[in-house]
Amino acid sequence: MAETETATRPYSLAQYVADLKAAVADAADESEILAAVGPLARRLALDRSWLAPKLFETDEEQGFLAHLLHEEPDQGLAVFAVNWLPGRGAPPHDHGTWAVVAGVVGAERNIRYSRLDDGSRPGFAELAVKHDFTAAPGELVAMKTGGIHAVRNETDAVTLSLHTYGRHVNRTDRKQFDLETKSVRDFIVKVG
Ligand SMILES: [Fe+2]
Numbered sequence: 001m002a003e004t005e006t007a008t009r010p011y012s013l014a015q016y017v018a019d020l021k022a023a024v025a026d027a028a029d030e031s032e033i034l035a036a037v038g039p040l041a042r043r044l045a046l047d048r049s050w051l052a053p054k055l056f057e058t059d060e061e062q063g064f065l066a067h068l069l070h071e072e073p074d075q076g077l078a079v080f081a082v083n084w085l086p087g088r089g090a091p092p093h094d095h096g097t098w099a100v101v102a103g104v105v106g107a108e109r110n111i112r113y114s115r116l117d118d119g120s121r122p123g124f125a126e127l128a129v130k131h132d133f134t135a136a137p138g139e140l141v142a143m144k145t146g147g148i149h150a151v152r153n154e155t156d157a158v159t160l161s162l163h164t165y166g167r168h169v170n171r172t173d174r175k176q177f178d179l180e181t182k183s184v185r186d187f188i189v190k191v192g
Contacts, residue, residue, distance in 0.1 A: 046105045074164070089153060094143075094147060101141040103161050111129055127179060
């Protein structure tokens with residue numbers, strides 16, 4: 001079925017999860033996972049029928065709040081809606097698994113980083129900007145395990161994006177990075 005045809009048909013969260021599981025099971029590696037998950041995430045992001053008001057409840061202290069939409073019992077997949085307050089964001093971080101982010105409401109700036117050091121010095125990392133992209137609704141940011149990005153909401157309204165991961169990100173050994181001190185710390189986020 002052509003993508004323009006499927007895009008006009010309703011798409012539920014339950015169908016998204018079923019399609020995700022099939023796509024991941026069929027994929028030989030993370031490149032194939034990202035290639036398969038991207039169009040599915042774009043479709044759910046543009047459908048919006050799943051967008052409940054609760055998903056816009058945010059966290060002033062953190063500047064954003066992740067709402068868990070689905071987690072597989074074996075923790076093999078996790079889907080979140082994440083909202084972002086105006087002028088706020090998340091520091092550079094990785095995910096400990098693959099990640100596909102799709103814009104849903106508003107536009108979010110995603111700054112992607114390369115790691116310059118070899119990771120051998122505990123607690124130390126040196127990053128360089130490699131890509132700077134502002135994702136509008138239906139636009140994607142896809143990262144393999146180890147991919148690093150920072151997120152900023154530079155608009156004057158709350159934004160929301162759909163985040164799909166190979167594992168719940170509070171259950172991986174993922175990190176946040178301080179660009180000035182070149183230090184590395186754990187990155188656990190509040191989940192609504
Ligand atoms: Fe992220």
